[in-house]
Amino acid sequence: MSDALQTSVDSSRVMNASYEGNFRVDESVLENFPTETKLLSASRFGTSEWTVTARLHLQYADGAEDQYFLKSATDRHGRTLMEGEFNAMCELYKSSRDLVPKPHSWGKYKFEEPETYFFVSQYVDMREEMPNPDDLCEKLAQLHRESHSPTNQFGFHITTCQGRIAQSVAWEDDWTVFFIKLLQHVIVLDFEANGTWDDLDKAEKRLISGVVPRLLDALKQDGHKVKPCLIHADLWEGNTGTSSSTGQVYIYDAAAFYAHNEMEVANWRGYYNKISDKVYTETYLKYYGPSEPKDEWDDRNRLYSIYYNVIYSVNHLSQGKAIRQLAYNDMLYLIDKYAPFAEDERPFQVEKSQMATLSSKRDHTL
Incomplete structure (x- = not known):
């Protein structure tokens, strides 16, 4: 293009x-x-x-x-x-x-x-360097905390894109329903772009039918609610910058929509991003603590990261196999914990020695 x-x-x-x-x-x-x-x-x-x-x-x-x-x-x-x-x-x-x-x-x-x-x-003239964790995460937490969805729903008023891929962000009242539609959309695109994989298909269906409702519906237990927060939705180090003149941290190239705030930092889990350094997630949690149930925070983070990995595999076809395998193993981990297959039905995990590797770090795209 x-x-x-x-x-x-x-x-x-x-x-x-x-x-x-x-x-x-x-x-x-x-x-x-x-x-x-x-x-x-x-x-x-x-x-x-x-x-x-x-x-x-x-x-x-x-x-x-x-x-x-x-x-x-x-x-x-x-x-x-x-x-x-x-x-x-x-x-x-x-x-x-x-x-x-x-x-x-x-x-x-x-x-x-x-x-x-x-x-x-x-x-803005920016320096090419990793953002200061406190400067970025304090402002990001403030954005999530103070933003308000104009409809009190999850989604966005217009289609936004992550990379070259349009996201499914039509308004929904329920976070579980919204996330399932968001994830299913990129799953379809992934199979169209990267081909069929029966075990992945099997895992994705179990993830959506069993794991997603179990983990996300739990956010609404005991009177708790999921607030629709405005998120950047494609936040990695390549979409941040530090002003050369003021030292102020900026974010750009947004794929924004209103979501559970925790989805933002799930993109930091991918090892192909430098922002996967744990200091960033730990710093964010210092400014915006985990939702209840807190002990399931890491599992929700893993679940949300699957979305980013699947859409990454569609955007970067040359690296699609490696990222699909990463997402697949994360699916099996969550399925084993929350919606296990019968022993004779469980798909085989991709062993680390068999996994494809990325040819390089993620490209900087504007």
């Missing part, structure tokens, strides 16, 4: 443009800024598997200057990506203005081939 768009951008570059740089900016992007705003430069910036990205330097009529980050994607799916991210970032910004770059606008390019959509946000 990004190759086709980049070719189009390069070929349509106005040779006598009045601004510097190697990126052609469609006039539809500039129409979202005040009249007489001048584009000083536009240059390719960052790397992405799913989109084309650039940095814009603008000057307003009063002489003030500012920089923006531009992201573009093609075809109807590009609309889903850009509209979803704009709405996700707006919702996060509304709840936590000191945690996300300010979203600016989204829309459709005027040129027709390929059909292209864009998202513009505030540009």
Whole structure:
């Protein structure tokens, strides 16, 4: 997708443009800024598997200057990506203005081939380093605690995407029902992308019928309730940054929806993320403790991480086998504990010596 768009951008570059740089900016992007705003430069910036990205330097009529980050994607799916991210970032910004770059606008390019959509946000110059655990987790816990679902339900008002994959986030009253639909959606995509695997299919069906209701319905026992909290939903180190000038931690590339807050940090369980360092989860729990029953927190964390692993296997097909095996073994662990098979029906676990390995750490995608 990004190759086709980049070719189009390069070929349509106005040779006598009045601004510097190697990126052609469609006039539809500039129409979202005040009249007489001048584009000083536009240059390719960052790397992405799913989109084309650039940095814009603008000057307003009063002489003030500012920089923006531009992201573009093609075809109807590009609309889903850009509209979803704009709405996700707006919702996060509304709840936590000191945690996300300010979203600016989204829309459709005027040129027709390929059909292209864009998202513009505030540009923040960031250092490439792991986020400070306290700075990140305190703000994240505050976001989860203070955010309020506009419908008092779980989900989101528009489809959001994790990587290139659209999530199933239609509103639901019940967290167990919502999570099952969320998980089933990516399970179907995984089998379409990575092929059938009978034992995995068997484990997934038992997980959904037995384990998910057992673990998630327990959150509502003894008068407890599951609060729909706004989560980033794709939070790993590649989607965080630290301002070079202020040291402030930011999160971006959101796939947001309203969920049980504990789902956020389950993405930190995957060993392919550097943020899997236990200091991050331990620090988060310092600011936002486990839900009741507390002794089942780690099992819920494992359950929620299965969603992230399955969708990762769809987004990164070359690494799909290794991550499917990781998810599969986690399923068997939870099934053995909460909804065991008869001894002669239990699928075989993938031994560590037989597991595929990731070819590299997770790619940084924007």
